Structures are given as C-alpha cells and as structure tokens.
Amino acid sequence: MRYHIGDLNHQKLLDLYAGMLKPRMIEEKMLVLLRQGKISKWFSGIGQEAISVGVTNALKQEEYILPMHRNLGVFTSRGVPLNRLFGQWQGKQSGFTQGRDRSFHFGTQEYKIVGMISHLGPQLGVADGIALADMLGRKKRVTAVFTGEGATSEGDFHEALNIASVWKLPVIFCIENNGYGLSTPTNEQYNCKNLADRAKGYGMESRIIDGNNVLEVYSKVNELCKSIRKRPRPVLLEFQTFRMRGHEEASGTKYVPEKLMKKWAKKDPIANYEAFLLKEKLISQEDIERLKSEITEEINSNLKLAFEEPAIDIIETKELNDVYEYFDYEHIESKEKxxxxxxxxxxxxxxxxxxxxxxxxxxxxxxxxxxxxxxxxxxxxxxxxxxxxxxxxxxxxxxxxxxxxxxxxxxxxxxxxxxxxxxxxxxxxxxxxxxxxxxxxxxxxxxxxxxxxxxxxxxxxxxxxxxxxxxxxxxxxxxxxxxxxxxxxxxxxxxxxxxxxxxxxxxxxxxxxxxxxxxxVDYYTLPFGKASLVSTGNSLSVVTYGAGVYWALEILEKHKEIDADLIDLQTLQPLDIETVYTSVKKTGKLIILQEDTLFGGIASDISAMVMEQCFEHLDAPVMRVGSLETPVPFAKGLEENYLPKQRFETRLLELFAY
Structure with missing residues (x-):
C-alpha cells in the first residue's frame, strides 16, 4: 500500500493513526463483552476505520456528518465521551437514546452527528436538507453522509442524489463498498463495474478512493471539502474496502470465500499504516505501546462508569411526554377585520x-x-x-x-x-x-x-x-x-x-x-386538541370531521326533529375525547361519521373509548358510519355509493328511533 504524505505535518500523521487505533481497540473490547452477554448486538467496522477517521478529520467540527453502523471512528474522532457511547450500547440513562434505541441509531447536536435508522436510505435525504439549510444561510459548509453499497439499491439513494444535484447542494455522499450487503455479494446487488459511475446519471462528480488508505481518504476528502465550501455542489465517493467480520456478529462470515478474507486481511488499514510510520521513523514501537496503554485505560475507566450506572428507572409519564417536543402554544387573537x-x-x-x-x-x-x-x-x-x-x-x-x-x-x-x-x-x-x-x-x-x-x-x-x-x-x-x-x-x-x-x-x-x-385578515392561531361544537341538542351526539361536518349539517337540517350535538373534531391527534364524553353523557346516543373506509378508522377508536368510559350513560349502541370497503371509484354514481353520506342518514334515523 502506497502512502503519500504530501503537505501533512507530523502531528496530523500521528493523529490519524491514533484516530484509527481507538475505534479498533473499542471494537475488540466490545466483541469480548458481546460474548460475555454484556451488550446485546454489535455491527463491526473492523477493517474500515480509515474511512470514518479520514472523512471526519477532513470536516470541520461545526459541519454535520451522518454515519452508519460501522462508523465508530466518526464518534471517537468527534470526541464523543466513551462512557456515553458505552451507556448507549448498554441501554443506560447516559446513552444518547436513554435506552430507547440501540447501537448507533442516534444523533447528537452537540457533536453535529446524525445517526442512521435501520431503513438506511432516508438519511441521505436528511443530509440534503441539512446542506440546503447551510446553503440558504450562506454558511460555507459541507455535509457528509455515509451509506453502504447495499443501500444504493434503495430508491432513497437515487432520489437524494437527484435532489442534491438539481439544487447543487454541498453534500459528500460516501459509499462504503465493503463487498457484501449482509450476505449478498456486490454482483447480486448491482450490475455496474463501479458505483461511482452512477454519479454520471445525475450530473455529479465522483471519485473512487482506496478506503483502506487513511492518507488517501483524508487528503482527497479534505481537498474536496475545501473546493465544495467555495463552490457548493454534491460529490459521490466510492470507498473500496472490505468487511472483515459479519454484518453483525451473529451472522458470521461463512459465506465469504477464505481466499477473499486473506486478501483483504493483508490490506488492514491500521497494520499497514503503522508499518509505514515505523518504517519512516515517524513513530516508535514505544510510542505505539504507550498510546495503546492510554487508550486501554480510557476504555476501561469509561466502561467502569457505564457498568456502575444503574438500570433506567421506568417512569411512564416521562415515556409518554418524550414522544413529542414540548410545545409552548401561544394563542394569538385576531386584531383586524x-x-x-x-x-x-x-x-x-x-x-x-x-x-x-x-x-x-x-x-x-x-x-x-x-x-x-x-x-x-x-x-x-x-x-x-x-x-x-x-x-x-x-x-x-x-x-x-x-x-x-x-x-x-x-x-x-x-x-x-x-x-x-x-x-x-x-x-x-x-x-x-x-x-x-x-x-x-x-x-x-x-x-x-x-x-x-x-x-x-x-x-x-x-x-x-x-x-x-x-x-x-x-x-x-x-x-x-x-x-x-x-x-x-x-x-x-x-x-x-x-x-x-x-x-x-x-x-x-x-x-x-x-x-x-x-x-x-391578520395572523392568528387556534389550539390543537380542542373540538368544536357546531350545534347543540339533546337527542343524540354526532361526531365527525372534514367534509363529514357538511354532510351531517345537511342531513340534520333535513330532519329537524333530530335535536343533536354536532361535534367537529378538528384535530385527530391530539384528540379531544373529553368533549365527546361530555356530549354522550348528556344525550345517551352517539354516531360517528368518517369519510375513510370504516374498518380500522378513527371512528372505531372513539367508539371503543366511549364504550369503556361512558357505557352506563348509553341508551343505544354506538354507531359508526364510513365509506364502502373498496378503493375510491371514479364514476359519479359509484363514488356516491362509496361515500357514506346516504348511509349516514339511514343510520342516524335508526339511532334516533332506537
């Protein structure tokens, strides 16, 4: 493997080595803990450290980076505290997801890292949005996003590249081509020689980079970043590398030919770079041992913190409250005509x-x-x-x-x-x-x-x-x-x-x-979770929303003998079920109208909740009315038959007479 130092100084050369060594040593420790049952799962990036470390070092601290499973080097290069990483993998409170998600499925604004989800593809589009915000804010920044060669088959990959190209977004799309999508080799994943060639179809630049050569990764990406900050545009990079362990540890590597494993073992990014540094007398064996000792101490001390941390307290209200960001609703009244x-x-x-x-x-x-x-x-x-x-x-x-x-x-x-x-x-x-x-x-x-x-x-x-x-x-x-x-x-x-x-x-x-x-005429706001009482009455309660409100108004006007509460839900999530309960307790009868097909719609949930909470107040079964259980037809007569308006009138009269 050839290394070209170029204008890199001595400290940067050593930093890149230490940057690769730390995630490798963490992984080796995690594999031991996995066998001991102290962590539940592990996606190994052994053999791919040069990509994560090289790319992250080329970016500025304030620039966003969107990694995947095998990019531990991104997190360590950004200085994420190890005790928090270990807490994340053990499902502890100190972890970035507080036990709610595992592995690298998280982000952190503090370190400008946005983690992936298991569906892989969407993070490529997320990178587009981050870069668009930077571009609109006239910030000369680059966003880097990772994907594997397998995920390049997803539609999101192609959509994201197309948007980035059309809008000239400053995104570096990093493909880690490690030979296998789980067990499926590249020749069963795509039918082109190089994934970098796909950039041509989107009018984008592309490069093929030796993903096991940390100096090549860092130098070429650093050069690109400088260029993109001056002239925003997307670039597709294909890093050629190999995955030395299974997709995740339970998968194993039996599906990989032994000859191929031996070939790539000789290209190990750390062993080769270390040998180069020693040969060039840029580092000594004593320096290496000292560095390994320091990293070992850092790993062990932070593991101790993570292991000593107690299991998460289960607080149901906190779980429910954390589903949404807190919203301090500001009610603004209209002041004009x-x-x-x-x-x-x-x-x-x-x-x-x-x-x-x-x-x-x-x-x-x-x-x-x-x-x-x-x-x-x-x-x-x-x-x-x-x-x-x-x-x-x-x-x-x-x-x-x-x-x-x-x-x-x-x-x-x-x-x-x-x-x-x-x-x-x-x-x-x-x-x-x-x-x-x-x-x-x-x-x-x-x-x-x-x-x-x-x-x-x-x-x-x-x-x-x-x-x-x-x-x-x-x-x-x-x-x-x-x-x-x-x-x-x-x-x-x-x-x-x-x-x-x-x-x-x-x-x-x-x-x-x-x-x-x-x-x-002017700006005003209305609160979520507050239904509207369109009309009041004592005979029965009608609950609906959207066009159903107008159908109900029309039919109630036709049948003036029916004295009804008509409730327009307005928001379905959050749902103002209390207004429904109050009305049902008054009228004793409820009919729910939705334009959606009946089965599995919100009418079913409202009916169930009313049965649970207001059963003793009911004088008749709760009735639900929805559209026919078919797709929406085109012809006028068929569509009228599909929609629930006429069925609503029939059921309304049945309920009134009950």
Missing part, C-alpha cells in the same frame, strides 16, 4: 402569513413555485419570497420528506405539500419511521408540516381521493389535523407551523372552492 373567503384562500393566507412570520420557513413541493401548485395555493409566493424559500421539488416524495427533516435538524422549519394525500405512500417510510420517532429516540424535534390535500366527491378516482388519516393517527409522534371550516383551517395551519413537532395537515380538496367562511 373579517372577510368572507374560500377554504382554499384561508390555507393560502395562513401559509403566506407564516412565511412572513418565520424567515426560516421553507416550502417544498411539486409545482409549488411559479405554477403555484396544482390547487394554486402558493400562487404568487415566489415573487414575494423567492424561489430559495418556495422550492419546486422533483417527484421524489421520500427524499423530500427526509430533506424537510434535515432542514429542521439544521434550525429551519419546513412545510411540504404532498400534492395529493394519496402520494404519501411514496414518502411513508420517513414520515412514520423518522419524523414520528426522532424526538422519542434522541430528543431531536421534527419541525415539519406535511400538507395533505385529500378526499373524494370530485371524481378523481382511486389515486387522488383517499382520506388516509388513519395511517398516521396510529403512529405515535405525529400530530394529525383535519379542519372543516376556513376559519379553523387558517388558525390551525398557523399553529401547525409554529409547533416544533411533525404535523400531517389534511385539507379536503372538495371543500377548497365550495366552502366560504368569515376569516380574520
């Missing part, structure tokens, strides 16, 4: 006034810039706020959701338009596995709102008509808002944007231009 506007105008006004209020707010979505979005909600926004803040995105929902998360990590706010709520399926993974879980896992907020134009009744068919809120009310960590009136839509959207937690904001597109309401 009222005007009668459409639902769509209320949404647009809320967005515009929030953009004025928060300079750090970025809008993301397909066709939202000059075109104004398919529903024209952001029409004229680019002339007022510029294309840097109102950003057209490629058609890649997953990476855009992840980029929104990255913006939040780097101190900004993001509102993403999902164009149609149906398309959330393409961004489902980062919504439910990243945004929803990130605060509970390591205390990081996800200051992201995803606008979800939804709903049937407009002949849009199976792919543009769903009301899929139940997918998200089930997921702890998400807030779900679903207004029915223009006044509520504007106030709740303003609150959603001010809330540092991820919010799915459903907007029924059938209401956009068919519904008018009196709405204050």
């Amino acid at each position: 009222i005007k009668n506007i459409r639902f769509v105008d209320a949404i647009s006004e809320g967005l515009e006034q929030s953009m004025e209020r928060y300079n750090e707010l970025i809008l993301l979505g397909q066709d939202i810039a000059d075109y104004g979005g398919v529903f024209k909600i952001t029409e004229g926004f680019t002339s007022k706020f510029g294309k840097s803040r109102v950003r057209n995105t490629p058609i890649c929902e997953s990476a855009v959701v992840s980029a929104a998360m990255g913006l939040s990590i780097n101190g900004m706010k993001a509102v993403m338009e999902m164009q149609f709520a149906d398309f959330a399926t393409s961004g489902f993974n980062p919504i439910v596995n990243y945004l929803a879980k990130v605060h509970y896992r390591w205390g990081e907020k996800a200051d992201v709102v995803i606008r979800m134009p939804c709903g049937g009744g407009v002949g849009a068919g199976p792919f543009h008509s769903q009301t899929n809120e139940a997918w998200f009310t089930k997921t702890p960590g998400l807030k779900v808002v679903y207004p029915a009136f223009p006044y509520d839509a504007k106030g709740l959207l303003n609150t959603a944007i001010s809330d540092p937690n991820p919010v799915l904001f459903f907007e029924h597109k059938g209401l956009y231009r068919s519904v008018y309401g009196d709405v204050p």
Whole structure:
C-alpha cells in the first residue's frame, strides 16, 4: 500500500493513526463483552476505520456528518465521551437514546452527528436538507453522509442524489463498498463495474478512493471539502474496502470465500499504516505501546462508569411526554377585520402569513413555485419570497420528506405539500419511521408540516381521493389535523407551523372552492386538541370531521326533529375525547361519521373509548358510519355509493328511533 504524505505535518500523521487505533481497540473490547452477554448486538467496522477517521478529520467540527453502523471512528474522532457511547450500547440513562434505541441509531447536536435508522436510505435525504439549510444561510459548509453499497439499491439513494444535484447542494455522499450487503455479494446487488459511475446519471462528480488508505481518504476528502465550501455542489465517493467480520456478529462470515478474507486481511488499514510510520521513523514501537496503554485505560475507566450506572428507572409519564417536543402554544387573537373567503384562500393566507412570520420557513413541493401548485395555493409566493424559500421539488416524495427533516435538524422549519394525500405512500417510510420517532429516540424535534390535500366527491378516482388519516393517527409522534371550516383551517395551519413537532395537515380538496367562511385578515392561531361544537341538542351526539361536518349539517337540517350535538373534531391527534364524553353523557346516543373506509378508522377508536368510559350513560349502541370497503371509484354514481353520506342518514334515523 502506497502512502503519500504530501503537505501533512507530523502531528496530523500521528493523529490519524491514533484516530484509527481507538475505534479498533473499542471494537475488540466490545466483541469480548458481546460474548460475555454484556451488550446485546454489535455491527463491526473492523477493517474500515480509515474511512470514518479520514472523512471526519477532513470536516470541520461545526459541519454535520451522518454515519452508519460501522462508523465508530466518526464518534471517537468527534470526541464523543466513551462512557456515553458505552451507556448507549448498554441501554443506560447516559446513552444518547436513554435506552430507547440501540447501537448507533442516534444523533447528537452537540457533536453535529446524525445517526442512521435501520431503513438506511432516508438519511441521505436528511443530509440534503441539512446542506440546503447551510446553503440558504450562506454558511460555507459541507455535509457528509455515509451509506453502504447495499443501500444504493434503495430508491432513497437515487432520489437524494437527484435532489442534491438539481439544487447543487454541498453534500459528500460516501459509499462504503465493503463487498457484501449482509450476505449478498456486490454482483447480486448491482450490475455496474463501479458505483461511482452512477454519479454520471445525475450530473455529479465522483471519485473512487482506496478506503483502506487513511492518507488517501483524508487528503482527497479534505481537498474536496475545501473546493465544495467555495463552490457548493454534491460529490459521490466510492470507498473500496472490505468487511472483515459479519454484518453483525451473529451472522458470521461463512459465506465469504477464505481466499477473499486473506486478501483483504493483508490490506488492514491500521497494520499497514503503522508499518509505514515505523518504517519512516515517524513513530516508535514505544510510542505505539504507550498510546495503546492510554487508550486501554480510557476504555476501561469509561466502561467502569457505564457498568456502575444503574438500570433506567421506568417512569411512564416521562415515556409518554418524550414522544413529542414540548410545545409552548401561544394563542394569538385576531386584531383586524373579517372577510368572507374560500377554504382554499384561508390555507393560502395562513401559509403566506407564516412565511412572513418565520424567515426560516421553507416550502417544498411539486409545482409549488411559479405554477403555484396544482390547487394554486402558493400562487404568487415566489415573487414575494423567492424561489430559495418556495422550492419546486422533483417527484421524489421520500427524499423530500427526509430533506424537510434535515432542514429542521439544521434550525429551519419546513412545510411540504404532498400534492395529493394519496402520494404519501411514496414518502411513508420517513414520515412514520423518522419524523414520528426522532424526538422519542434522541430528543431531536421534527419541525415539519406535511400538507395533505385529500378526499373524494370530485371524481378523481382511486389515486387522488383517499382520506388516509388513519395511517398516521396510529403512529405515535405525529400530530394529525383535519379542519372543516376556513376559519379553523387558517388558525390551525398557523399553529401547525409554529409547533416544533411533525404535523400531517389534511385539507379536503372538495371543500377548497365550495366552502366560504368569515376569516380574520391578520395572523392568528387556534389550539390543537380542542373540538368544536357546531350545534347543540339533546337527542343524540354526532361526531365527525372534514367534509363529514357538511354532510351531517345537511342531513340534520333535513330532519329537524333530530335535536343533536354536532361535534367537529378538528384535530385527530391530539384528540379531544373529553368533549365527546361530555356530549354522550348528556344525550345517551352517539354516531360517528368518517369519510375513510370504516374498518380500522378513527371512528372505531372513539367508539371503543366511549364504550369503556361512558357505557352506563348509553341508551343505544354506538354507531359508526364510513365509506364502502373498496378503493375510491371514479364514476359519479359509484363514488356516491362509496361515500357514506346516504348511509349516514339511514343510520342516524335508526339511532334516533332506537
């Protein structure tokens, strides 16, 4: 292996050696502890230390780095305290996830490290968002993100590269090509000679680097970082290396040919670099032994701290409270005149006034810039706020959701338009596995709102008509808002944007231009978790939201003999169940109407809760009404039959007569 010192000084040469040695020695100790049952799992990076250490040393301390399983050298190079790392791996309170996640599935703002999730791909888009925030803030910084060769087959990889290239983001995409994705060799993973060649399809630069040569890694990445800070752009790096142990220790390496193992053992990045330093008389054997002794002492003393730390106290209220970032809601009353506007105008006004209020707010979505979005909600926004803040995105929902998360990590706010709520399926993974879980896992907020134009009744068919809120009310960590009136839509959207937690904001597109309401001209907010009593009565209670409110109003107007409480939930998570209980205790009868298909919807949970808490007050079975258990059909007659409006009238009369 050839080493070129170039202009590196003596101290840097020694630092790189010590930087590789520490994670190697920690790993060797962890493998012993794993066999002793003192840690539960380990993903070894033995043989790949040069990449983590070289890349991290090339970055500045204030620049974000997004590592993976085998990048222990990133954490040690950044100076993360070993007792906290050991506490993390043992599920102790001092760990970065306080026992809630394992291994390297965590981040830390203090050290500008953002850890991976098991789904791998989303962190590439997160890096895009972090880099975008730096670029918009005119900070001459680089973001480095790691992935393995196996994860380059995921769609998120391609989406993230495309976005980075289109937006010229200062991201270094680091592929650690170590030969195997778990047990699957590279020839079964992709059909190209070099992964670096994929950059050509995205108009990006790329390099192939010897991942076992720490001087080559550091020098080339350092040179690139300097260049990218001056001229922002993404670069794809393929580090050629090898994984000397299994995917994780239980996997073993029996699937790897012995000849291949021996070949790469000779390329060990530490042994070879150490031999070079000794040969060049840059280090002595005594220096090496002294360094190993110091590292051993550091490991043992910090392990002692971790082992002596007691098991985590289980405090249920803390577990529940930590699902969300604390939100100090500020109620802002309107001070100016009222005007009668459409639902769509209320949404647009809320967005515009929030953009004025928060300079750090970025809008993301397909066709939202000059075109104004398919529903024209952001029409004229680019002339007022510029294309840097109102950003057209490629058609890649997953990476855009992840980029929104990255913006939040780097101190900004993001509102993403999902164009149609149906398309959330393409961004489902980062919504439910990243945004929803990130605060509970390591205390990081996800200051992201995803606008979800939804709903049937407009002949849009199976792919543009769903009301899929139940997918998200089930997921702890998400807030779900679903207004029915223009006044509520504007106030709740303003609150959603001010809330540092991820919010799915459903907007029924059938209401956009068919519904008018009196709405204050200026900025105001409305609280989450507070249902609205649209009308009052004593005969029965009707609970609904979205377009269901209008169906209920129409049918109740038709049947004036039914004296009903009509409750508009407005937010589904948090849910104002107390208002429902109060109403049921008064009327003794409850019917719940949702546009979503019936099975598994929120009506089922409300029904169950009422049965548990108000059973003795009920004078009739709780009734649920929802859409037909089919996809949403296109033809008018079929869609009318699908939607629950007529079935609601029938069931309402049954309940009233019970």
